[in-house]
Amino acid sequence: MSSSAAPAAPSAIPSEVFEPPVLAEVVRSGFVEGHHRGSLVVLAADGSVELALGDPAAPVFPRSANKPMQAAAVLRAGLDLAGERLALAAASHSGEAFHLELVHTMLAEHGLTADDLRTPPDLPLDPAEAEAYLAAGRVRERITMNCSGKHAAMLAACALNGWDRAGYLDPAHPLQQLVHQVVEEAAGETVTAVGTDGCGAPLMAISLVGLARAFRGFVLAEPGTAERRVADAMRAHPAYVAGTRRPDTWLMRELPGTLSKMGAEAVQAVALADGRALAFKVDDGATRALGPVLARTLRLLGIDAPVVDRIGHAPLLGGAGEVGEIRATF
Template structure:
């Protein structure tokens, strides 16, 4: 693989600037004909773990089995099933409510627990001398959706994370079909203990195209675009993109430098993968790509408090003084940009 230099961190001012950090990665844009219309860096079609960016595709099983109808899932509930949420009080309440619909409890979740990313909820737990629980896990929505599907289908809820469980087999079959893979994808274990598929970046984009453009799965796209902060949280890259996208952009991040953005009207999918997993670099590269593609305007980024913070390229010291700059050093080819001129 040959990743491309995408971001430079330079410290200093004026002419006295020195490169401090270099961030490499891949940018891929896939169109509705499944053609790569832009590719930055040569990934040699190598497979990468889909991580949490796979969640909307994993949620397709709820639609196929009509679990969302059986349990009368709301848009917010479907959004959190597709999410990597921040563990706010509202997120936790939604998870508990989803489980209760099937007579389940947080004890049935096998995702493990971590402190909430939401600062307000984290402080509340500390003040109340309470421990974080499995619903605070940012993957608990996905797990709740998996358990609900098992309850609907009569599948064993105790072994739902086993790769040979009928739930996981059905999910991987959907991934194969949606992502147009020749065979079932290889799987590895995610941080939340669930199996995740491993596939090339191009096929990740194809998966989003086939999912979002299929009316059968319209409830998924509506849930995410209409509830962007349920599908993530304040300050989350994917949530802020969807909030600024006016219902036209669907975004989902994945751990270790991954982000997928689907433009519904343009029928194109953008995939960003930072090889060093740096979150700030991922944010700048993704937002810069959206600007160059004209999926988001300069004004849309500047007027969005969340996006402006994520795209902020000033390096500041502890006194708030500018000490350097973050530079995007890539430019999308005319083969993509000309379509939007």
């Protein structure tokens, strides 16, 4: 009788595997059917860490939450933007008519057209705007992509400085090198990875602590600096940063002095006028958890306002009615 080979030993399994905490749970008809895990940090007014959940020191791609820093970079490159134009340079706009009109204007002011944009053709970010856009028989366009304001500002900075416009998204481009520098200075840490964002622009990875620190720094920066100019423009014109039906707009409009910006894959950063700041990321990228997690964090900071309730309301539907909710668990 031949002997068979002994089975291979199972791979070693670490006795302790880090698992981020549950930040929000999905409750349907009284039954918890899912969880959203992630990491979160809250900075006190003096910049110290007041609350940390998960691993907020680990690097993440902030996605569009990096846009205030990208907008500050185009100002440092010499581009003179202010008001709605500067807010749109830091925007993930909804694709509403006033957004698209201003992007066209910004491009034309520097001898550029929508054909110069290197954003991928897309529909408006706002679902209602997308439906109306399609109903009008229109197709995906570069200018409709939610990052077109940022790209228009980047192209304008290139035109001003005589930099290559066709390759403005190359990480080695002078403008993107300046963005890299601004991100590191604002976050107070080294960029640990460079990727490509959904719009095609280089994307710098920093920690959630660094992201919160950057937003805090923008709010507290000296008037007239690039950082403060971006923060002031975003807070003065929040509808250009997001849209008329977006939580960032509601928060900046209804809590004076607040700077707020979300990013894809469920990233959110906020700084209050007194220097307190927060940043978090939901690991599975579910943006439906953003509102409940943000609202709970703001309440922990003592913010009690109708806008917090509005942002935190995330109902689950069953048929034509509400049968549950997504709710924060910390």
